[in-house]
Amino acid sequence: MSSDRTNWNIKSSRTAKQAHNPIRAIVDQLKLDPNATKPLISLSIGDPTIFGNFNVDPSINQAVSKQLNSYRSNGYPPADGTLQARTAIAKEYSTPEAPLAPSDVILANGCSGALEMCVNVLCNEGSNILIPRPGFSLYASLAATRFPEKSWEADLAHLESLIDEKTSAILVNNPSNPCGSVYSREHLQAILAVAERHHVPIISDEIYCDLVFDGHTFFPMATLTSTVPILAVGGLAKKWLVPGWRVGWIMIHDRNRIFSEINDGLHQLAQIILGPNSLIQAAIPDILENTPASFFEATIQQLQDNVNLSIDRVSKIDGLVPVNPQGAMYMMVGIQTEKFNDIENDVQFSAKLLAEENVVCLPGECFNYPNYVRFVITPTIDRLEEAYKRMDEFCARHRK
Template sequence: MSQDTIRPSEGLKNVRYEIRGTLARRAHELQRQGYEIISLNIGNPGLFGFRTPETMRLAMIENLPDAEGYCHQKGIFPAREAVVMQQQSRGVTGVTAEDVFIGNGVSELIDLTLRALLNEGDEVLVPSPDYPLWTAAVNLNRGRAVHYPCRPENGFLPDPEEVRSLITPRTRALVVINPNNPTGTVLPRSVLEQLARIAEENQLVVFSDEIYDQMLYDGAEFVPMATLVRDTLCATMSGLSKVYRACGYRVGWVSFAGKMSGAADYLSALELLSSLRLCSNVPAQWAVQTALGGYQSVRELITPGGRLYESRAAILNAVASSEFLRLVPPQGAMYAFIGVDTKKLPDFDDRRFALDLLEQKHVLVAPGVSFNVPYRTHFRVTTLPDAPTLATVFGRIDELLQQYALRR
């Protein structure tokens, strides 16, 4: 490296976020050349015509005059209190507004909560596949992400005994993403119970990312992790981005429950980090109370006739009629993590496929490797486009896979 090269921090050596990486940049280039790219790589509801509930916009506008200054580092009281009431209504006991922190999206809180916890070499158990910010943020904060497999052949469920076997004296925390991105798996109560016991026995902090908590299909039951964890600290994370289709507002929260004794120093450290960034975006915090109280419009989207329901159904149908594709039906969230039949396509490589699909068919998907899996046979699409667009997409995917099959 020449002397005038500016070297980036070595802290970023193991940090990746491929969803917005090379492929997305190439898609952008093609778009600038005038090509129409169908982008299914990011879960951004606004891109697909979803609107934030009007009442949330009104609440924010109404309170703009009160949103010009910094607020408390943990967030405005009405927003934190609304989170407390939501947690109470779900059976989580003992949470007060003092135990809630508002952040610029769950993203910021993932970073801050890990930074406040980890020392060099500390290990965090993270699901594979995961929403890759979790792995990235552990590595960025000097920790080591240890992946516990949620294998396709097991319906993307973890094996709690395998999770237990990965614990070492350095393990500090267990991450649960429920419903999961990218697989859409909703963890059954029995699995969550077992994970809660393992965390308690080993005094691991539980980070439960529940940002898709109300996006459920086929009667799947969502069980808040904080209702099951008693003898260790449980951090529940959620926000406005998905269920309330307001990802541009950048509002998320973390609420702490479970064993609070012994957590005071950790929570002070988190408050210090929150203070260093002064506060999170104030105007949008005024939409939280309105969002969480009252009518939950997301229900219209996830029931028959609703946009997310019908799009998911279109994907299930397309996969069922493809000779190459396999899918564990997602029970929640807004993604499908689709695999190919390796008997038919033994040389399949997810990255190569995603690039070919972009260059030749103008469809952008996220290859499975972006989600920290050891296999190269999967890709993720969002269920956000409407059903006709998805039919077009899957027509193009099958054309490409057919070409691959003929080339053998």
């Protein structure tokens, strides 16, 4: 025996100790009051299904139940996803400018799993990735500043100044969480030009693809370049309204064979943990082919109605400045702290709003962007109305 242990002494690993979710760290400070007199209204969770007003299309359910009842989709799928699912995704997202073959697609556990694989394949210890600020909290620490007054466009000079030898990728999230920004073709091209000058690939998080409002157009990043290699990630979560199904994918756009190692690396990483479950993978061809356009139109109309109401109500509250979202499911709201007696920052705003009005919203701190708060705009209209009414009363009480 080579062990001389005499008692149980089991410690968690460094990996577990270093795991950090900035949203949890901040949200855990926001205390829910079980004795609150007003019912809780949550504007904090980016899950459109929880209020019952955004539902999947029946065709999506049918696609899955067909597989369930076939008894033929219960086995382990291949590590990078079934050929049928990869073929369907390649077909759905291929464009003449950015063609995709089934072998360019890898299935993953949600878009989060896809992002994790992209980071893991591109980065070694000490590498950095340039990420947006404000940005989805899953993205790590380095940040490129963006301007709310310019529809949250990236500060390109700042972005470029941050690139160094260890920069493995620039991460772009369009349409964006938390900003709701939808970048113009010109802005995306300007980011691509920076990437090209410095030979840095792009990870393009397009999980909110096509969820854009009146007058705005979504451009897949890969359609705007023939030279910069891009890992685009997406999934079923938002556009098909099934975040709990955990279906994501990576689309490898590499027309100049710059990514041959990365391609192999991704396929190798896919072998560690299999992607989405077999039933949903088998249903993907039907889901992508048969979901009617009217379903997507209805979702966008509903989001647009909620945005219009949110902008109208919040812009009437003195001390709050909403930034008009152009897509996705969120609205950033600036807090004019100088107008309030005892609200010094976004974390205090969120904490007091919860304590006094039982309304939850996430402080900008969660997205590395203080003095803003993020509202999820997917609750029902009557809940939103009630939340904004309470916020109005709350701000009136705290204004100078």
